[in-house]
Amino acid sequence: MIHKRIVRGLIRKEFVQIFRDPKMIVAIFFVPIVQLTMFGLALTSEVKNIEMVVVSKPSAIAREIQARAVASRWFKQVRHVDGTNVFDPATLLTTYKAEAVLVAPEQGFEYALERQNKPIQLLINATNAQRAQQVNAYVSQILARVAASHGYLLGEQTRLVLDTRILFNPQMSTAAFMVPALLVMTSFIILMIVGSMAITKEKEMGTMEKLISSPASTADILLGKVLPYFFIGIGVVTLMLCIGVLGFGIAYRGTVWQFFLNGIALAACALSVATLISTIANTQQQAMMGGVLILLPAILLSGVFFPVANIPQEFRWLCYLNPLMYACTNFRNIILKGGDYLFFWQYFSVLLGMALVLAATAYKNFKAKLN
Known part of the structure; x- marks a missing residue:
């Protein structure tokens, strides 16, 4: 009592x-x-085991991006998520199913690389600012290598746009x-x-x-x-x-x-x-x-x-x-x-x-x- x-x-x-x-x-x-x-401004450790989903219609480039990402050991395959059937890519971040989402135009990656005026969107969970910066760099690097392997010019002559949107921590603080x-x-x-x-x-x-x-x-x-x-x-x-x-x-x-x-x-x-x-x-x-x-x-x-x-x-x-x-x-x-x-x-x-x-x-x- x-x-x-x-x-x-x-x-x-x-x-x-x-x-x-x-x-x-x-x-x-x-x-x-x-x-x-x-x-308050302490740094985080190296980035790995990033859960990324490639949202695109079925294509060779989409499969190669996913394969290269997993092979790099920076990323890991997200199970039970099919990138060809995602209606709202942002929900993958809000529901913690993915940390990064690479979204192709409706016509696919090939169309964006050929026309070079259609943005390829990258959504990143930036609650960890340092991690988000490295994720952005990793994805950009993989995308550039895949484009080069298929004969698309990248560099100063390209007009390819990667539209990156930082969620939850826009200032990357x-x-x-x-x-x-x-x-x-x-x-x-x-x-x-x-x-x-x-x-x-x-x-x-x-x-x-x-x-x-x-x-x-x-x-x-x-x-x-x-x-x-x-x-x-x-x-x-x-x-x-x-x-x-x-x-x-x-x-x-x-x-x-x-x-x-x-x-x-x-x-x-x-x-x-x-x-x-x-x-x-x-x-x-x-x-x-x-x-x-x-x-x-x-x-x-x-x-x-x-x-x-x-x-x-x-x-x-x-x-x-x-x-x-x-x-x-x-x-x-x-x-x-x-x-x-x-x-x-x-x-x-x-x-x-x-x-x-x-x-x-x-x-x-x-x-x-x-x-």
């Missing part, structure tokens, strides 16, 4: 301890701003790609480290025994310790979004409720992991070391800096056990692409499920330690 009066008192006590410690305030609010500023990732990474680090250290601090100071001997139940103690950091986590996520929009000029395209729902699930995951760590660690130093051991692989396997598609297939399954991967991808979907509802609910459901499992495990271990 939860005693609201006791929980309110514990929350008030926790907030007083947090805000009277200058180091804690710096760790919670100053560090995210510094990280967002430092890594790296900050637009990095800010949602840093939002996830920084808030998760702060909540997990600070939350686990706050609970182990009670053990070090010997005040945990006083809490146990008080009328407060296990649920009261856990909520009183965790809820203040939960509210702080939502505040940090909101602060970083405001900095990204106002400071970096990122165009926010999603809805507010999607953003906060995803932020709530992320904060719940981080604090659940923090509680699990605190049930194992007996000192703040042990809690910090445990957090570092978890954070390094979690960040590397989340798609924050390195695209998940670049990770070898043998290890990629680990990404799908990582809540940071779902949170990061969903925040990019919300902020940059407008929050496609089907995609949002799929990733949010998985993230929420992980949060519930982690919270139940953390509560069980916390209760066992108190008993």
